[in-house]
Amino acid sequence: MKKITITDVAKHAGVSKSTVSQYLNERYDYMGGETKARIEAAIKELNYSPNFLARSLKQKKTNTIGVIVANILHVFSTQIIRAIQDYCSERNFHVIACNADDDPRKEKQFIEMLQAKQVDGIIVFPTGANKSLYQTLIMTNYPTVFIDRMVSGVGIDTVLLDNEKASKLAIQTFLMQGYQRIAMISPPLLPNITPRMERTTGYKQTITENGLSLRPEYIANVETTNVRDHLRKMLALREPPDAMLALNDLVLVEILHYMKENQLQIPKDLAIIGIDDVTFASVYNPALTTIAQPAFAMGKKAAELLLEKISNITKRREGIVYRFEPKIMRRDSV
């Protein structure tokens, strides 16, 4: 079955290609009503649908955006993708999602690939390690918005959580409940992955602000696979922590595993708050107190910004940072 083109339709309707083209683009200003009907009929009869590729090539617009997440394993990433997809879908944009796996090389490849595909813009969770590439994006005025992670010195609009506040909310909650020996476990601290840095800062700040002393032994930065080990060590201290902040969902799950394996009670043996509102938080036993990121709102905002950049050829000032407020979901783990 041969693919039918605009030429076929034109022939079938007895008009010229350009007339059909005008019809397709709804510019029937001066088109004969009868002509219109004939074209309509021909299209239906031939079951014709225009080739977006050809159109895109000509119009230099693909109605597609790319999103590159740093690590798809986080709930947050998947929530963001969904939000973006929903928003774009309503506006007739398609999205191609890519997972950079926290690898700057992959990130670079994806960005280049997406550009080669002529996507109209990209939303990225930047690894932070491709500064010169980011510079090129901004120099060429390529519609881009960053999300989740802050890249300093590159003026690209960025949608972020107020990460310090996230930690602050958690610590304050612990304090209000009388916990004083508050620890935190984070994935490894890398300068480019700003959420962890900021959350750690928030933790430290809130601890000291409240007149508690900062104990280095209460802070762990470890790979997910080593979380349980470190937790064991912490709990074996002479003064073990009585409360624990899990810096993200993956860490939280590991902590829960450890608690379960060792038949420890939450919050009796250890109170827990996790940043990221995991799906099972409210059904868990006990229900988990979490700090939720407004992922849907953030994804929507990023998409909004991007589509706006895409349609407004006029370059507005860039580099604005949008901070979103975390929200504490009080449940029973503290």
Next chain:
Amino acid sequence: MKKITITDVAKHAGVSKSTVSQYLNERYDYMGGETKARIEAAIKELNYSPNFLARSLKQKKTNTIGVIVANILHVFSTQIIRAIQDYCSERNFHVIACNADDDPRKEKQFIEMLQAKQVDGIIVFPTGANKSLYQTLIMTNYPTVFIDRMVSGVGIDTVLLDNEKASKLAIQTFLMQGYQRIAMISPPLLPNITPRMERTTGYKQTITENGLSLRPEYIANVETTNVRDHLRKMLALREPPDAMLALNDLVLVEILHYMKENQLQIPKDLAIIGIDDVTFASVYNPALTTIAQPAFAMGKKAAELLLEKISNITKRREGIVYRFEPKIMRRDSV
């Protein structure tokens, strides 16, 4: 900053476009080593990258596939998407994921949209309600593979779980542990959504095969929002069930909610098995026994089939059904 094209490169290198094109396609069979170097230099200097769109238009191949899931809310859908993406990514294919939201109209729109975009093929969780569209796909020999749901009378390759076996495994497990009053809760039974039908069949069959009588009051087909209500009714029966099969992840979560709200013990008050291996199954208290679908293998298989169809122009016989074995994850909820 003007987009630079192959023409610019050719000019810059002092050769013709076609020579550059040949270089790009690695057909330097008889190309002068010096020419090659000049082109290479020009490309680097101009920071040129080819426009995939134009190439695709000419080659009638976009290196992109579409996947349409029926309902993105199920873990299974997201797992499948990931598996497909991973597989395709390695083979330089991109994937555009769409969520039909269980709406046949959306499904139709997406299929048409993706075809207009000239994607090389599609993988779909069929709603089942667009038979004539499916027929067209097969008639036009458009690379397509179905997954999760069976559509009868349409000869398209399909990747499925052995759903009857899934229920069977669950029921047998209950029986082995001495449970006799085994109920099940399913989302509404719709003829097109075959997994539910098959799982229900599996349930009924296994119950009767084991000499138990089928009690209609132990079978509920309800919207997610009504699961808790129905569960309440079941547990208020004179002979309430002592074991419960949750037909999918969404139902399972509702059941867990109810148990928690009413401070009921699992498995003491009600033993539970869920189909779909939710992420938190092993950390839950108690750890949840589930029937896992080999989502990764299934997604990979679907992608394999599709890419094979795409490369083999030769149409092989179609309509093969690939059944995958569910696996019981024995934990502590039964």
Next chain:
DNA sequence: CTGTTAGCGCATTCAG
């Protein structure tokens, strides 16, 4: 070994 010539399917002037 390299350049010329045609399109791919569509949109856009610009004359009729």
Next chain:
DNA sequence: CTGAATGCGCTAACAG
């Protein structure tokens, strides 16, 4: 109101 001509960026014969 309509059609012929042109080009988007690239590939693919086919001659030189």
